[in-house]
Amino acid sequence: MNIVVPINFVPDLVEEFSIADSGKDLDREWVSLMLNEFDDHAIEQAILLKERTDAEVTVMAPDVEGVDDALATASARGADRLIKLEDDFEAGASKHALARAYAAAIPALQPDLVLTGVQAHDDLDGTVGPLLAEYLGMPYVGYISGVEIGDGAALVRKEYPGGLIAEMEVMLPAVLGIQAADQPPRYVAFSKIRQAMQSAEITELEAEIPEDAGAAAVVRMYLPETGERAEMIEGDEEEVASRLVELFEQAGIL
Amino acid sequence: MTVLVTASTTQPPTLNDAVYSGLQLIENGERIRTCLQCGTCSGICPFGHLMDYPPGKMIAALRAGAFERVVNSDSVWMCVSCYACTQVCPAQIPLTPGLMTRAKEEMLLAGNVPEELQHALQFSQRYGNPLGESPRKRAAWTKGLDPPATILGKAKRPVDVLWFVGDYPSYHPRVQRTARALAKILAILDVDFGILGREEQSDADSQRLAGERGLFEMLAEKNGRAFAKYQFGEIITTDPHAYNALKNEYPALGISYPVRHYTQFLAERIDQLKPHLRREVKARITFHDPCYLGRANGVYDEPRALLEAIPGVTLVEMFHHRQTSLCCGGGGGGMWLDGFQWEKARSRISEWRVQEAIKVNADILAVACPYETPRFEDAVKTAANGAHLVVKDIAELLAESLDIEEE
Ligand code: SF4
Numbered sequence: 001m002n003i004v005v006p007i008n009f010v011p012d013l014v015e016e017f018s019i020a021d022s023g024k025d026l027d028r029e030w031v032s033l034m035l036n037e038f039d040d041h042a043i044e045q046a047i048l049l050k051e052r053t054d055a056e057v058t059v060m061a062p063d064v065e066g067v068d069d070a071l072a073t074a075s076a077r078g079a080d081r082l083i084k085l086e087d088d089f090e091a092g093a094s095k096h097a098l099a100r101a102y103a104a105a106i107p108a109l110q111p112d113l114v115l116t117g118v119q120a121h122d123d124l125d126g127t128v129g130p131l132l133a134e135y136l137g138m139p140y141v142g143y144i145s146g147v148e149i150g151d152g153a154a155l156v157r158k159e160y161p162g163g164l165i166a167e168m169e170v171m172l173p174a175v176l177g178i179q180a181a182d183q184p185p186r187y188v189a190f191s192k193i194r195q196a197m198q199s200a201e202i203t204e205l206e207a208e209i210p211e212d213a214g215a216a217a218v219v220r221m222y223l224p225e226t227g228e229r230a231e232m233i234e235g236d237e238e239e240v241a242s243r244l245v246e247l248f249e250q251a252g253i254l
Numbered sequence: 255m256t257v258l259v260t261a262s263t264t265q266p267p268t269l270n271d272a273v274y275s276g277l278q279l280i281e282n283g284e285r286i287r288t289c290l291q292c293g294t295c296s297g298i299c300p301f302g303h304l305m306d307y308p309p310g311k312m313i314a315a316l317r318a319g320a321f322e323r324v325v326n327s328d329s330v331w332m333c334v335s336c337y338a339c340t341q342v343c344p345a346q347i348p349l350t351p352g353l354m355t356r357a358k359e360e361m362l363l364a365g366n367v368p369e370e371l372q373h374a375l376q377f378s379q380r381y382g383n384p385l386g387e388s389p390r391k392r393a394a395w396t397k398g399l400d401p402p403a404t405i406l407g408k409a410k411r412p413v414d415v416l417w418f419v420g421d422y423p424s425y426h427p428r429v430q431r432t433a434r435a436l437a438k439i440l441a442i443l444d445v446d447f448g449i450l451g452r453e454e455q456s457d458a459d460s461q462r463l464a465g466e467r468g469l470f471e472m473l474a475e476k477n478g479r480a481f482a483k484y485q486f487g488e489i490i491t492t493d494p495h496a497y498n499a500l501k502n503e504y505p506a507l508g509i510s511y512p513v514r515h516y517t518q519f520l521a522e523r524i525d526q527l528k529p530h531l532r533r534e535v536k537a538r539i540t541f542h543d544p545c546y547l548g549r550a551n552g553v554y555d556e557p558r559a560l561l562e563a564i565p566g567v568t569l570v571e572m573f574h575h576r577q578t579s580l581c582c583g584g585g586g587g588g589m590w591l592d593g594f595q596w597e598k599a600r601s602r603i604s605e606w607r608v609q610e611a612i613k614v615n616a617d618i619l620a621v622a623c624p625y626e627t628p629r630f631e632d633a634v635k636t637a638a639n640g641a642h643l644v645v646k647d648i649a650e651l652l653a654e655s656l657d658i659e660e661e
């Protein structure tokens with residue numbers, strides 16, 4: 001059983017963003033990237049399956065800031081193989097382009113299962129999972145919160161809005177969009193990550209970000225603008241709180 | 255028979271053996287063999303009644319070769335590393351820094367870590383602070399200070415004092431008030447001080463006591479590299495945990511500087527400070543000894559001397575004070591285990607402590623550790639009889655008494 005987890009990095013929301021001079025992207029100089037939370041769950045799900053079925057887990061990532069640490073952490077958690085795709089991913093790649101780069105590299109690994117995070121907060125042009133499934137010619141099921149491996153198929157739990165859950169059988173090979181692993185991602189002691197940073201072998205693979213991957217083009221990126229009827233309340237906590245009370249009183253709520 | 259002996263000597267050591275023999279290698283660690291099983295430690299432990307293995311029982315488990323059972327129980331996460339057990343143990347076994355911390359390390363390696371603690375540890379790893387705030391904003395609290403704070407990376411000049419501000423004073427909105435108050439006092443005393451700003455990382459002492467030794471070393475090394483870049487006479491800290499780390503733990507990593515808690519630094523200048531303390535603070539004040547100032551490091555008198563220097567203050571003691579002080583519940587990872595500990599205990603140590611302050615009719619509960627202001631203020635909110643009780647850091651009380659206008 002071969003499981004491949006192509007992971008994705010997203011801008012860290014802890015930092016404040018500014019818009020690049022082009023007006024079409026974030027100012028990448030001030031962006032710090034971090035592993036997409038849902039991909040963290042995808043890695044965990046893969047490791048849990050490995051522990052239950054002896055699967056071999058390959059984690060694949062684009063070469064961006066922090067990639068080596070993320071791959072070392074995956075290895076400390078139990079990933080068997082680490083692959084880094086080499087091209088200028090730092091400058092930002094659309095999800096179409098990322099999916100195409102993964103799709104070029106994945107077939108050689110002959111996966112039975114490809115696990116991706118179901119979404120990322122920078123999905124401007126769709127999510128990686130379905131695009132990847134299309135390029136690989138595999139079935140896709142998203143919003144998964146539990147996976148079991150059967151005979152040539154996977155039994156998955158798919159979440160629907162309103163608290164509905166469906167159990168589905170998916171023929172393998174398939175791509176799954178993971179919403180949550182069976183268990184929350186485990187904590188790995190930093191000493192183990194440090195060891196992995198020294199010993200983990202990362203395979204570098206030439207990749208290509210396609211020029212025209214078919215993504216929607218960003219025309220303009222801008223901060224939310226204050227609407228005509230909106231009043232932005234400024235000041236310290238006290239001032240904001242008193243103005244809010246005033247407004248609630250005016251509206252007859254208080 | 256000989257075959258049996260040979261076979262057993264080639265066995266790798268069990269976890270139990272590794273932990274038991276490892277513990278005997280630390281300072282005074284061999285004393286673990288002299289545990290009398292008197293149970294004093296478990297009795298004094300604030301959460302001992304909720305632990306499957308309080309210190310004495312954990313030693314019994316080690317002796318019986320049953321340490322696996324300790325790792326399979328999550329109740330060691332009730333330990334707030336308060337040093338109460340260590341203080342009273344008649345055999346003087348280093349229970350808090352040795353046994354309990356080692357047990358948490360094993361829990362962590364086994365992946366048996368409550369989720370809320372995981373977050374604080376992951377944040378510390380990624381951002382250098384357990385609150386998950388941007389490292390770039392570490393000096394944001396200094397905005398508007400008059401005179402402005404000297405940030406060493408920008409000033410590029412030697413200073414007398416490097417002030418290690420700490421995580422909560424840098425980021426926590428309530429505790430930033432403590433940092434600003436201390437900045438004001440240092441300015442009035444003409445102390446030539448500088449801060450590291452974004453180069454400062456968590457002191458990581460509480461992460462260490464929560465079992466994350468590797469993370470502690472990584473962050474300590476980063477701080478050590480930052481210290482080495484600048485020239486300064488000594489370090490002062492807002493946080494007793496930072497003081498403890500820099501004084502007792504960093505030297506083993508080759509990071510060794512003279513360091514004091516700010517209460518020690520100010521108490522030494524009390525004659526210089528007193529003439530500035532002109533505004534009366536008419537209040538009954540009781541002082542909560544922080545574990546890492548008091549029991550862990552023996553600093554009891556300086557904070558009290560500072561409080562008594564404020565005109566109008568009547569100092570009263572709570573039932574538990576000095577060596578017997580109660581923990582605020584934030585130590586050893588407790589700061590990041592509130593939900594977990596609440597589920598097990600259905601009450602908080604900070605709430606018990608606030609009741610003690612109310613019992614001695616205190617108007618103000620004075621503290622000297624950044625964990626304590628938010629913890630005790632929260633506890634006051636839930637105390638039906640405590641609405642009048644105010645929680646303030648000593649630095650804030652001193653700043654209030656200074657004869658200058660409030661900002
Ligand atoms: S107080 Fe000391 S001697 Fe007594 S049981 Fe605890 S560890 Fe053993």
Ligand code: SF4
Pocket residue numbers: 295298299300301302308309332333334335336337338339340349350354
């Ligand atoms: S350090 Fe404090 S909380 Fe931990 S076992 Fe000892 S007395 Fe209990």
